[in-house]
Amino acid sequence: MQKQMLRTCLLAFSVYTLITAAAAQSPIPSWHGSFTYDKTYTYTMIGANPNLQNANGTTIIPVKIIPVTFTYTANGQTIIFDPNTPFCGAGTSGLTTVTNSPLFQSYPFYASPSPFGGGLTFVGNTQYVDAFQRANFWGLIAQYERSSSEYHVKFGLPQLLAPRNFNIAPGDGSSPVVVDRQTPCGTEKMLTISNMPLLINDIIVNQLGIGNDNTTLYIFLTRNTQFVTNIGTVGGSHSQGSPNGITFVNASIADPGVFAAPQQDVYFLAHELAEWTDDPYSPPFNGAPACVGGVLEVADPVNGTGMSVFANGFTYNLPDLVFLTWFARGAPNPASGGYTFFGANPQTTCP
Numbered sequence: 082m083q084k085q086m087l088r089t090c091l092l093a094f095s096v097y098t099l100i101t102a103a104a105a106q107s108p109i110p111s112w113h114g115s116f117t118y119d120k121t122y123t124y125t126m127i128g129a130n131p132n133l134q135n136a137n138g139t140t141i142i143p144v145k146i147i148p149v150t151f152t153y154t155a156n157g158q159t160i161i162f163d164p165n166t167p168f169c170g171a172g173t174s175g176l177t178t179v180t181n182s183p184l185f186q187s188y189p190f191y192a193s194p195s196p197f198g199g200g201l202t203f204v205g206n207t208q209y210v211d212a213f214q215r216a217n218f219w220g221l222i223a224q225y226e227r228s229s230s231e232y233h234v235k236f237g238l239p240q241l242l243a244p245r246n247f248n249i250a251p252g253d254g255s256s257p258v259v260v261d262r263q264t265p266c267g268t269e270k271m272l273t274i275s276n277m278p279l280l281i282n283d284i285i286v287n288q289l290g291i292g293n294d295n296t297t298l299y300i301f302l303t304r305n306t307q308f309v310t311n312i313g314t315v316g317g318s319h320s321q322g323s324p325n326g327i328t329f330v331n332a333s334i335a336d337p338g339v340f341a342a343p344q345q346d347v348y349f350l351a352h353e354l355a356e357w358t359d360d361p362y363s364p365p366f367n368g369a370p371a372c373v374g375g376v377l378e379v380a381d382p383v384n385g386t387g388m389s390v391f392a393n394g395f396t397y398n399l400p401d402l403v404f405l406t407w408f409a410r411g412a413p414n415p416a417s418g419g420y421t422f423f424g425a426n427p428q429t430t431c432p
Contacts, residue, residue, distance in 0.1 A: 108295040108324035110140050111361060116409040124377050124405075127358045128234035131218040131225075139233040143297040144185075147284060148176060148244040151272060151306065153259055155251050160259060162272050164304040165244065168346070169266035169336040171395045175304055176241060179334060181393040182347045183209045184354060185236055188392050192216040192416035195426045199418025209399055210355050211235045212422075213379075217359075217404050219416035234358060239300065245284050249274065256309070264338030271339050275309040277318075277331060285327060292327050298357070299329040300350070306333040307340075316340065316349035319357040330357050343387045343398040352380040352400045359405075379403050386425040401425040 112130035115123045128140040151162040164175040171178045179185070190212035194200035204215045214234050215222055222232050249255045258273040281301055285292050291299070307314045308331075317332030332350040339345065360377040379402045387400040401423040404414040410430040413419050419426040 109142055109298065109328065109361075111324060116405070116411070118410045122408070124360070125362050126214075127361055128214065129232070131221045131232055139231070139235060141235050141237045144236050144239040144300060145242055145297055146176065146179070146239045146300045146302055147242045147289075149280070149284075149301050149303045150244050150246045151257075151274070151303070152246065152248050153250065153257055153272065154248065155259075160270050160272075162270070162304045162306055163244075164302045164334055166304070168334070169264055169269070169338075171346075173395075175334050176302070178395060179302065179347055179350065180239055181395065182397050183390055183392050183399065184347055184351055185238060186392065188212075188390055190216075192219070192414070192418075192422060193388070193424035195413070195417050195419025195421070195424045196428075197413045197419045197426065199413070199415070200424065202416040204416060205231075205233075207233060208235050209351060210358050213355060213402050214358060216414065216416040216422055219414065223415075236298070236354070242289075245280075245288065247280060254279070262305075262339045264336050266336065269305060269336050269339050272306045273309060273314060274306065277308045281329070281331060285329075294327055295324055299327065301329060301331040302350070303331075303333040305335055305339045308333075316344060317353040319353045319361070321360075321362065323362050328357070328361060330354060341385075343389070343400075344385070345398050346395075348387065348398045348400055352384070355400070355402050356380050377405075377408055382407065382427060382431075383421055383425040386421075386423070388423040399423075403427065407431055 109127060110129060111125050111127050113123065113125050115121050129138060148164045153160045166175060168175045168178040185208060187206045187208065189206045190204050192200055192202045192204055204212050211233050215232060249257045251257065255274040255276045259270050262269050262271045307316055319330045320328050330353040332353045334347060334350060335345045337345045356378045359379050380400050382403045383401045387398055389396050389398055401421045403421050406412060406414050407420040408431050420430065
């Protein structure tokens, strides 16, 4: 048995322990890189190495979504938090709203203008995380790319697994708290729980026995839920470990108004998918402590910012993300002219 630790991710991440089984074959493709600022810092990212001219081509990450439903009972009242019920304003279920989103469907993305000049570079009609990663290494991609073989890191259309259901109540190990939130669709409930790590571990180890599947990204999807961690309440997390064990994202989808804008619909999931892509495994990014806890978490430095995009009949909220050059204390990114994808642009690089 192997112990796998989850990485600390400020504002949208948590730390906990997961037991996994032995490694499977053919792990999700990843590559290693480094940069130097006073000393050498290393990191690992998903996909092919964009620094190599022959790395052009598309990496498709297999994805399986596990819906997690909470049934809360207190004082004779039952409230169900189900990611697959109709989503406020979408006209579709929560899961369909997710799979229709730019996280898994193509959208024309641009690296946005910034106070540093430049920007508004078209980086592809593609998925959100792939568009960011293309912009992240735009200087290399624009130099090496050929129309017949473009560089992409994409998520496959998710396979939906059977939902997992947990009954919770005041006083149990989840320490649930339910509060009212006013939304465009009326009063909705927001759930806060404290034992999500144990529940994920139970699903992986005891219910599904998938601890040795290192070929697929698993997504544990909840609804209108936040999670208590040692750094406060968060909207999601992603696993840390090695390519030899399971890798996953845990995130809540949120009806408009349940959390503060723009943290709604797929915002938390987008946050975690982007950070998983750029910071998936141990050993972690060897960053300075001031740089988001010494890890290469690309959404945390600009958490709470983002951009709305209209796709498939619904307006989605996507977080802004910082480029690698922000962590490397380098020159502004050539695609955006700044340090972030959508132009939030921290005025300085990583401290």
